Amino acid sequence: MAMNQTLKAISDPVRRQILELLKAKSYSAGEIAGQFDLSQATVSYHLKLLKQASLISEHKQKNFIYYELNASVFEEVLTWIYGLGIGGNDHDKAHH
Amino acid sequence: MAMNQTLKAISDPVRRQILELLKAKSYSAGEIAGQFDLSQATVSYHLKLLKQASLISEHKQKNFIYYELNASVFEEVLTWIYGLGIGGNDHDKAHH
DNA sequence: TAACTATTTAGATAATTTTCTAAATTGTTC
DNA sequence: GAACAATTTAGAAAATTATCTAAATAGTTA
Numbered sequence: 001m002a003m004n005q006t007l008k009a010i011s012d013p014v015r016r017q018i019l020e021l022l023k024a025k026s027y028s029a030g031e032i033a034g035q036f037d038l039s040q041a042t043v044s045y046h047l048k049l050l051k052q053a054s055l056i057s058e059h060k061q062k063n064f065i066y067y068e069l070n071a072s073v074f075e076e077v078l079t080w081i082y083g084l085g086i087g088g089n090d091h092d093k094a095h096h
Numbered sequence: 097m098a099m100n101q102t103l104k105a106i107s108d109p110v111r112r113q114i115l116e117l118l119k120a121k122s123y124s125a126g127e128i129a130g131q132f133d134l135s136q137a138t139v140s141y142h143l144k145l146l147k148q149a150s151l152i153s154e155h156k157q158k159n160f161i162y163y164e165l166n167a168s169v170f171e172e173v174l175t176w177i178y179g180l181g182i183g184g185n186d187h188d189k190a191h192h
Numbered sequence: 193t194a195a196c197t198a199t200t201t202a203g204a205t206a207a208t209t210t211t212c213t214a215a216a217t218t219g220t221t222c
Numbered sequence: 223g224a225a226c227a228a229t230t231t232a233g234a235a236a237a238t239t240a241t242c243t244a245a246a247t248a249g250t251t252a
Contacts, residue, residue, distance in 0.1 A: 039241070042241050
């Protein structure tokens with residue numbers, strides 16, 4: 001179930017862009033929304049889904065809510081992909 | 097664009113199950129459909145999406161169409177995930 | 193405490209995705 | 223070539239997801 005949520009979360013391009021943004025540093029909800037041509041409420045909805053999937057976490061400061069990336073959740077996805085037997089070359093299969 | 101299609105494709109549990117099934121060996125469309133409590137047409141639809149994402153390929157034999165897994169497509173996804181900076185431990189980051 | 197700021201929640205609509213049944217296609221066999 | 227078998231395509235309905243505007247929350251500051 002957890003993986004389904006993770007994969008659903010990253011299947012949307014807006015949400016992937018949010019993750020990419022947070023790769024550098026944490027941003028407030030407003031700052032994140034500012035990057036998109038979408039309403040604040042819509043971005044808030046995407047943040048909620050990412051949060052539910054544990055791909056991001058939040059911490060409040062003043063009256064801002066800052067979001068940060070939590071990429072460790074991808075472990076399960078990687079295990080699944082490697083389990084399928086990657087056809088590629090560059091990635092280190094040995095450990096999987 | 098390619099990655100979006102890949103991630104959309106694997107965001108559905110039925111399609112992931114199809115990939116898992118094909119991990120062992122190739123199966124005909126009918127054999128695949130037999131694994132699910134869904135109509136043949138619905139499974140055919142899922143196979144089409146997987147095919148469009150190049151996650152599977154087909155080869156005809158008699159009047160069967162056999163499908164096989166093509167996991168090499170995951171390369172791009174893995175690169176993206178590693179680019180995000182995996183928080184885990186077990187996976188070999190060095191190459192990414 | 194009143195006004196303000198940042199963000200979320202509610203409720204509605206639009207868009208996309210999944211599913212079904214029925215019909216069409218493609219290839220096989222008698 | 224007619225009947226059959228495996229699969230896909232078409233078209234419609236159901237379910238889910240993404241989006242918006244307006245209202246509600248919660249925390250801050252004057």
